Amino acid sequence: MAHITTILGVLMAAAAAAMLISPLLAGAEVYPAEVQGMPDCDITCGNISVPYPFGMGPARCYWPGFNLTCNHTSNPPWLLLGDGTLQVKEFSLTNWSTFVAVIRTGDIKVNGNGEGTLGGGLTTNGPYTISSNKLILLGCNVQATLKNSDVIVSSCSSFCKNGDRLSHVRSTLEEGMQCSGSGCCQSDIVFDPADVVGRLASSTSYDVQLKWFGWNRSADHQWPAYVFIARYDWFSHTPVLEELFRTDAPVSADAIQLPLLLDWEVVGHGAECSNVCKSRHSDCIKGKRGYICLCNDGYQGNPYITNGCKDIDECNEQYPKTCYGDCTNSDGSHDCRCPPGTHGDPTMPDACFINFVPGKQYCGNLICYYYQDEGK
Template sequence: MAHIRTILGVVMAAAAATMLVSPLLAGAEISPAEAQGMPNCDITCGSMSVPYPFGMGPARCYWPGFNLTCDRRSNPPRLLLGDGTLQVQEFSMSNWSTFVTVIRTGDIKVDGNGEGTLGGGLTTNGPYTISSNKLILLGCNVQATLKNSDVIVSSCSSFCKNGDRLSHVRSTLEEGMQCSGNGCCQSDIVFNPAEVAGRLFNSTSYDVQLKWFGWNRSTDQQWPAHVFIARSRWFSGTSVFRKLLRTDAPVSADAMQVPFRLDWEVVGHGAEGSNVCKSKHSDYLTGKKGYTCSCNHGYEGNPYITDGCKDIDECNNEGSAKCYGYCTNLDGSYYCRCPPGTDGDATLQGGCRTPITSDCITSCGDIDVPYPFGIGSANCY
């Protein structure tokens, strides 16, 4: 009799809980159904789709703090967050990883005292934090400190030897020593709202302070310092630092598109796990200051709306289920068995074999021969 194996809730994690909206800049066409926004709400901006809790237009179309705008005057249209200086590139609601990637043009501008601000017009005490990024500094004999109110969240120092300047820095970077402290430094942003509760002025408004410590500041400032908040791998791109370290023309950071990541959680306005995760096939995770949601294993979609998590048809979803026998899709799982007359594990390629018969030799002297090893005809092994 064929052995039947039932597989309940075994799916690839990425397929089970992922809803990732592709980047606008990649030009991918996205079906509005993938975004699953609120009913009767506009959820498209050019090739971008907007998943709830994000939304555009009336307040009913988004959770408070997640409002976006679509600049349809540009070609192609641009999806904007905050005061319009941040362009949305990507959404993620993937397996407890919730973030939105935005692009900011240029570096953080500082005044003659070395003071500047990373703004964006984001809501005070809103859903976003920038902890998954790096502080990057290019300059000679200068220290950059990133603060939120009186809380230091990142800092690093960049040194230059006399006479080295750009040529030495560029050769160092091209050898693979990215931001080692010679003309360039980088540091992780350390930020946990729960640990500094009550001390933060605005969790998405950060002040930058530059401090020069070289013996000749005028010489050091011949190469202007540039400060960026960016995703960790952005500066490792050779083309980026080559543009910044050009010697044949003035350095222009103004036109550079700098991506950084905003982690988000649903906060405030009566947010509780039970009312944030609205799909019945979803669960919630308590975060640093709010909640995030994920579809249960065997489902995918948007856990933040009613019936947003849909059953995955593992039998017809390439890369989801591995069934080399007869596959039957179930609600939240699937059923896989070997064809009649065979036995084994149908989830393994070649796992279904004709059962061992009495014609098979199962021992050699005093050594037993277990299947899948065998002696004799082909059906014995």
Template sequence: MERRVVGMISTRSVLFAVAVAAAVLPPPPPVSGAAAATDDDVASSLPGCTSRCGNISIPHPFGVEPGCFLPGLNVTCRNSTSGVPELFLGDGTVQALEISIPNSTVRINATFAYFPGSYGTYDPSLGPNITNGGTWSGALGEPYTLGSWSNKLFVRGCNVQVVVVGDRGRILSSCASLCNWDDDDHGWFTPVTPDCSGVGCCQANIMEERSSYEFKVLRMNGMPGPTSDAVVWIADSEVISSYPTFAGYVPLGRLPAVLDWRINHTTCHGNASSAACHSSHSLCRNSTGGRPAHLCECAQGYEGNPYITNGCKDINECDDLETYPCYGVCSNTEGGHQCQCLPGFEGNASVPFGCKDIDECAHPDRHSCYGLCINMPGTFHCRCKDGTYGDPFTKGGCSSPTVWKIGLGVGGGATFLLLALGAPFITRKIKLHKAKRKKERFFKQNHGLLLQQLVSRKSDIGGRMIITLRDLEKATNKFDPSHKIGGGGHGVVYKGLLDLQVVAIKKSKIIVQREIDDFINEVAILSQINHRNIVKLLGCCLETEVPLLVYEFISNGTLDHHLHLEGTISLSWDDRLRIALEISKALAYLHSAASTPILHRDIKSSNILLDDNLTAKVSDFGASKYIQIDQTGVTTAVQGTIGYLDPMYYYTSRLTDKSDVFSFGVLLIELLTKKKPFVYRSDDGEGLVSHFASLLTQCTLVDIIDPQIIEEEGEAVDEVASLAVKCTKLNGEDRPTMREVEMTLENLRGTKKQIHHNMTSRKKYEKDHYMSSRELTLDTSRQYTMEEEILLSARYPR
């Protein structure tokens, strides 16, 4: 029968009861008299308040004098018997060794409890003697709690188990210490283990912070030999871990412990502020658990004391390159820093050799040179070709010597005349005229009239659609290469900060007028769309030769990136099914809910963006097309991506809403199989769509389904596979509408989950009835033969 001894700590006093004077770890080195306060100490406390006791700093909200501390955080400084100043919490019961503002902790000189065993002999110098049936009354009160995970339960003894219990009987920590008994010598012969893992001594983390707790010591009488004395500490985890000598022999005495403190009885305001947070760069954070309480902390990029005015100081990251590495040009900013490559280089300046030389001659769109371009480390040299002279940076600027001299003479005479007649006035007028003509030319070239019509119809759109080039250059540091985040079929995308909002700016790769038409087409389409699963267009800029689009920034990459990760777990089946539903909602909205039906024409995984919550956003409308509600199809030049393109649209050039349905069906197959449609080939040479339909007909779909889905025992896989085959039928009239697809997926997502089946077994897929062979029409097999021809035919326009 086990015997139980309970030691309880109440909440009425200030902290722990101090037991003994002998300390295993001595307090900080004594100094003679009160140490002089440093500038940092004074800056961290209120004016006129004691800022130091001995060698311990007293930062606000702690204080000695009235008015120098917040409620419950008063401290006492007094001399010890040896004349050394010592700091105590509250009324002077518990000695404080260190006060930390950033960690919101106080290190104290704690104590231990002694529980005599069957053969124990009590020595009064050892500390509190907790005998069987007795109690140990100590204290731990607001605003202090025992730090969770920063303290450990530490026990020395034999055949005992110690449990630390908090309020409402919650177990905060427990460990057991066992020993072997030598019956011949009648003594213990098992030494203390080096790591105190349970033989001779044991240790365990304190898992929750509490302002009260109790010890429960269980005598394990079922073990050989009697129960020895037990000594119990609650002490700083780092101290115990850093002193392996505890393992060989655990002496008695005090060990430092860690207490958490907080500002009681109040919580943060709605704007993350508090009356206690005085610094202009401080934030308020609510304390979890227990009564309402909060703490103040400096904002990111700042450090110091948030409880005093101007206490949070900017961190100069450029002075600490060990923590904030920069192998380029480091510029400290308010609350942060910038690390950029040197001019003429691009890449990641935060890693060694991350900045690479820019080959300016390979990027004439960035660095125009109409002469002879010579790349150099960090720069480039541009000159006219041999035998010509002039300005190599201007188109037609290099000419033969004769033409160059004639031009120089005429230009020099005109310049002299203008200077003589009033150069300042004429020059200003010429510049204004040229700028106006240039803007008018670009405006017409970029179909600005279309945007004007949009503004006249919807002034609320027009007011926010026009964005100046100056604002975009400021947002991207003049389109610095470090801001480049990728590119689509219609342009390069940059990341920028516009009006405190992170945006994506698409710079179109325009070569011919048809691409300008596509670009303006994307503006006209996206400006009228407002749907949570379609990327939002914020505005555009038509002041340059290359028009610019400004979108909301979607931070988490594309569906293609997340789905086709190599060597790691891809998207879960539940996420894939939800993403498919969200894409179907967007397409159904474009086909039937928009004011004018819109066909996307390029649905594929790389055109689906995912935000931080993995919410799908349909993007890249450069290939999209308006259709009239009463039209069944539009004859147009074929555009799309190989593997996703509707075969009937490819052969007939007749574009219908069922073309998007086909592309969506291919995307469903990609989600089911994790195979890329434009590269997949079966052993028989079949494409992904035709091979998938064949396996479904043969009830052997397990051969191609993503193994991850099988391991997850994904729900409704058979229904989604059947839906994908219906969407990819050869005859467009046999395919469902996107609204029907949306309703089907909505029902599959909303249906209550059935009992899980063993999806890892081939037998399941052989027995489940995805779709009988009679349900698949003869068109199915023909459509995949046609797809084969498409994949091997001439390249697609895009």
């Protein structure tokens, strides 16, 4: 059996490491290098690039229902969705998620009868749904219901003991726990448009209804009820709590920025796979109401436009590293091998090893060694 001296083993590891390519940061995400829109259409607003089917300006620049507005009066400009109450922050057209991230300012305002509206241009027959968010209620002995027409989208109830003034809510949330119904509550939005076809109103919003059920209405109203629609992790943030619980001044609506995730599909207006997914190397997925397009494995970009799915260069340092040996890119794929004179697993760091030959000299750090088969 061949034995390698300790010093020779160190030399082998150093030589192998020198042949490898430095890895990228672990967990780095890949986004399309070129976000593309329709020809001769403006696709930038401030520092945000707008990919088709979204668009601004003339109707030819977007699929119906995906129109956006760039507000140049702010610095930097704001990209707005719908009626302008929702600010767009991010798009995702990746193969693992299709959403648009927006910001809504302030809680949902209700009148003396406890009635309010979640607007923002979210038409019930349009491309967006709000199912990736939560209904959050802060208040005493009150129930909040979110609905569209007679369809209940979400609901939860919050109870309080007399005189506690929600003090335990602050301590509970600051410990990282979710609202459980004592002083505040939260509930998933259970909304599947495919299950309620024909039952939704043709409005541009969702209705909110508050109903108080405590015996002491004046005590329950001592602390105002707040209703929010936001991402699941938003309400646990300490700055939000500080703003809601302040007593020195009214709550500032501008200080409460609510992040929402809007899922979307291309719907209506003759939408079919053939006219929605326009790029080669793309797949068309039938959704709950419309269609979603995905670039094939080995490609990235915008599948909704002609030639929008581009080959991924897996050998490029900008791509999450999958090859630590000699990498050769090809259309939609790549070849990964250990460097000549080594063997092992080139897809793992430090996993290509030198093929030592008995009697051959190996040099490193000005010192030369011989590999000997001591079993002979």
